[in-house]
Amino acid sequence: MGEDLDEKRSKTLTAPAWATGADGLPAVSREELLRYGRHLILPEVGLRGQRRLKASSVLVVGAGGLGSPLALYLAAAGVGRIGIVDFDRVDESNLQRQVLYGVSSLGRTKLEAAEARLADLNPHVQVEVHAARLTSANALDLLRRYDVVADGTDNFPTRYLVNDACVLLGKPNVYGSIFRFEGQASVFDTRRGPCYRCLYPQPPPPGLVPSCAEGGVLGVLPGVIGLIQGVEILKLLLDLGETLIGRLLLFDALAMRFREVRLDKDPACPICGEQPTIHELIDYEAFCGLTPASAAADAEAFEIEPRELAAALERGEGRLIDVREPHEYEIAHIEGARLIPLGRLTERLGELDSSEEIVLHCHTGERSMRALKLLRQSGFRKLKNLRGGIDAWSREVDPEVPRY
Amino acid sequence: MKVFVPTPLRSYTGQQACVEAQGATVGELLADLNRRYPGMRFRMIDEQDTVRPHIRIFVNAEQVRDLGAPLGPADEVQILQALSGG
Numbered sequence: 001m002g003e004d005l006d007e008k009r010s011k012t013l014t015a016p017a018w019a020t021g022a023d024g025l026p027a028v029s030r031e032e033l034l035r036y037g038r039h040l041i042l043p044e045v046g047l048r049g050q051r052r053l054k055a056s057s058v059l060v061v062g063a064g065g066l067g068s069p070l071a072l073y074l075a076a077a078g079v080g081r082i083g084i085v086d087f088d089r090v091d092e093s094n095l096q097r098q099v100l101y102g103v104s105s106l107g108r109t110k111l112e113a114a115e116a117r118l119a120d121l122n123p124h125v126q127v128e129v130h131a132a133r134l135t136s137a138n139a140l141d142l143l144r145r146y147d148v149v150a151d152g153t154d155n156f157p158t159r160y161l162v163n164d165a166c167v168l169l170g171k172p173n174v175y176g177s178i179f180r181f182e183g184q185a186s187v188f189d190t191r192r193g194p195c196y197r198c199l200y201p202q203p204p205p206p207g208l209v210p211s212c213a214e215g216g217v218l219g220v221l222p223g224v225i226g227l228i229q230g231v232e233i234l235k236l237l238l239d240l241g242e243t244l245i246g247r248l249l250l251f252d253a254l255a256m257r258f259r260e261v262r263l264d265k266d267p268a269c270p271i272c273g274e275q276p277t278i279h280e281l282i283d284y285e286a287f288c289g290l291t292p293a294s295a296a297a298d299a300e301a302f303e304i305e306p307r308e309l310a311a312a313l314e315r316g317e318g319r320l321i322d323v324r325e326p327h328e329y330e331i332a333h334i335e336g337a338r339l340i341p342l343g344r345l346t347e348r349l350g351e352l353d354s355s356e357e358i359v360l361h362c363h364t365g366e367r368s369m370r371a372l373k374l375l376r377q378s379g380f381r382k383l384k385n386l387r388g389g390i391d392a393w394s395r396e397v398d399p400e401v402p403r404y
Numbered sequence: 405m406k407v408f409v410p411t412p413l414r415s416y417t418g419q420q421a422c423v424e425a426q427g428a429t430v431g432e433l434l435a436d437l438n439r440r441y442p443g444m445r446f447r448m449i450d451e452q453d454t455v456r457p458h459i460r461i462f463v464n465a466e467q468v469r470d471l472g473a474p475l476g477p478a479d480e481v482q483i484l485q486a487l488s489g490g
Contacts, residue, residue, distance in 0.1 A: 066490045154490040177487040182411040184487055200486040202457035209412045212489040222490070250482070255421055259408065261462040261482055343415055 018047055025051040026080065032124055036078055049238045050078060054124075056237045057081035059146035061134055061162055063088075063110045065212070065222030066152035066176050066229065068100035073230045075118045075125050079237065082118070083128040083146055086110045093404075097219035134158055136281035139165040148236055150174045150229050154212065156203035157284035163188060163196035164281055167271050172245075174232050176225040179209070181218050183225035183251040186244045186263065187232050190272040193245040198266035198273075203288045207370050214366045221253055302372055304384040306396040309359055318357045318384070323371040328363065332402045334393055342367050345374055354380045361386035361393070363404075405477055407437065410485040413448070416441040425481075430461060431471035433481065448483065460484040 021027035028036075028051060039045040045053075058079050060067045063086040074082050090098075090105040090113055098110075105113035111129035118127045132138060134153075143149055143165045151162045151173055159177070166173035172189040175196060188195045209215075228249065235241045250259045271278040304312075312318045313336060322329060322337040329339045340348050342362070352358060358380065360368035365388050372385050386393065394401040407425050409417050417423050425440060427433030431453075438445035448459045453471060455461055461468050462482040463475065475481070 062490050064490050152490045154488060156486070156488045159488060176490070178489040179487040180411050182487065184484075199460065200458050203486055203488070204412075204456075204458040209485070209488065215489075217489055248484075250484070252421055259465075259482065261460075261465045261467070261484070264467065 018051065026054045027051075028054065029124075032078070035122075035124070039078070044240055045238060049240075053078045053234070053237055054080040056148070057083065057146045058148045058150060058233055058237075059083040059085065059143060060150045060152055061085050061158065062152035062154060063098075063100060063114050064094070064152060064154055065097045065178065065217065066226040067150070068098040069223045069226040070150055070152060070230050070233075071100060071114060071118060072121060073227060074233065075122045075127070077230075077234060078122065079125060079233075081126045081128065081146075083130060083142070084111060084114055085130040085132060085134050085142065086114075087131060087133050097217065097222050099223070134161060136161060136284065139281060140169065143169055143171060146171070148172050148174060148233050150176075150233060152176065152226065152229070156288045157290065159196065160203070160287060161281065161284045164271055164278060166190075167195050168280070172236055174229045174236070176222075176229045178217055178221050178225050179212065180216055181221060181253040183221055183228075183253070184248060185225055185228045185232070185251070186248045187236070189245050190265075194263045194265040195269060195272045197271055198269045199248065199263055201266075201270075206289045207366070207373075210366065213364060214362070218253055221251075224251060224253070299369055299385070302369075302383060302385045303365075303387040304359060305387055306393045309384075309386055309393075310397045312357075312359075318359045319353070320359050320361065321352070321371075322361055322390075323368050324362050324390075328404075331404050332390060332394070334361065334390060334398075334401065337361065342371050345371055346378075349375075349378055352380070354382070357382040357384065359384045359386060362389045364389040364391050405433075405475065405479050405481060407433070407481045408483065410483055411487070412485050413444060413483065416444040416447070426477075427475055429471065429475060430463070430468055430473045430481075433475055434471070458486040 017023040018028055036050050039050050040047055056079055058074055060071050063084050071082060071084060088110050090101045090108055090110055094101060100114050100117050111131050115127050115129055130142060139161055149162060149166050149171055151159060153159055163173055167190050170191055172187055174187050176185045232243050235243050246263050248261050248263050267274045270276060320337040322333060322339045323342040325341050360371045362368040368385050372383050375383055391403055394403045407423050409421055409423060425433055425436045427436050434445050448456060450456055463479050
């Protein structure tokens with residue numbers, strides 16, 4: 001027993017700090033030395049930097065287009081503890097850009113699939129999965145446990161929530177967002193620069209900007225932006241180079257052009273300004289004008305179920321208007337629907353008869369709801385919106401109509 | 405001068421990302437844009453003549469909040485809109 005202890009002690013004395021962690025940084029194994037060799041020979045990273053990465057933690061909010069490449073590269077780089085928050089399941093339409101998942105992940109929760117993939121990629125990092133929607137009730141407790149937060153969400157309420165929680169906790173928020181062929185990235189850290197609210201005090205009114213589900217996104221784009229977030233995270237953790245604090249990077253994939261604008265702290269910012277009025281997390285759905293109860297009830301009042309519509313069309317009732325784009329109509333359409341793209345609806349109002357019941361539809365129901373509001377404002381009263389759009393029609397009424 | 409247009413506003417510019425417009429101030433430039441692309445100004449500026457809170461205007465990479473801010477012919481204007489996709 002005594003001999004054992006002596007032997008241990010002498011090993012500790014002679015073994016280098018990287019193998020024992022005696023200097024306070026985590027120990028690394030010989031396998032890890034081999035794995036991270038290309039980092040270790042970079043003087044800017046080196047063994048010390050690699051061990052700092054191992055001691056670091058990052059929370060990835062959203063395991064979608066941005067979160068997928070980001071989580072993969074953070075794990076590969078050896079960030080010691082990676083948290084992921086998500087509540088979704090993998091479906092076919094994710095695989096065009098969400099490179100964490102494959103055919104074998106279909107139907108599984110994203111977290112289950114991500115955990116397995118990241119464990120295979122690098123067993124030396126710890127992956128913590130949080131199967132939840134990030135809310136004002138859980139955000140502070142969750143974010144508090146990580147050094148850096150990455151915003152890879154797909155909606156405005158969660159973006160403002162992530163921002164505010166980071167400001168209140170004094171954590172850097174590594175930001176990225178995408179739409180079609182355009183991306184934006186920055187680092188918001190109010191200890192050294194502005195926050196997301198300094199840039200955009202309020203989101204656009206709901207329904208004004210289509211989501212990626214309705215508007216589309218080039219599959220590679222979240223790869224580019226997610227990995228810009230990845231680079232910034234590693235630089236923050238290693239205290240290297242010049243980060244995007246105080247700068248917004250704009251990427252246009254079609255022009256293949258990066259542009260940059262300067263961001264200043266807004267002295268009147270309600271959360272990080274001189275006289276802040278926000279001291280705790282708020283109701284972000286309400287802030288973004290999405291007052292869930294009333295908006296949902298309002299929308300529901302105009303909805304028609306796919307089966308109901310099928311029955312009505314059978315009886316020869318109702319005029320079906322498809323407000324999608326011609327290239328979507330070409331992929332799939334409902335027999336008898338007339339195509340009037342949302343953008344041309346105002347100029348083609350004359351084609352509609354306000355005495356008829358008009359049923360509007362699009363891909364998933366978002367755009368047709370906007371079309372419905374537009375027609376209401378123009379005096380139309382007999383209006384319905386197909387719930388879930390042509391996607392729900394295919395699932396519930398006619399499987400011959402291809403889904404996309 | 406060159407004006408860079410964010411994706412959500414390109415429905416007004418025939419999907420062009422970069423357009424030409426003129427004006428001695430930001431306000432004049434927006435008026436000129438609206439002549440060329442009817443309806444575009446209202447998407448950026450509200451009834452009180454202030455820049456909408458989800459739209460930002462930058463001249464040579466610096467943010468301008470005042471529509472009276474002067475512009476020169478060699479300036480580059482970047483219009484930004486908040487995006488939520490991820």
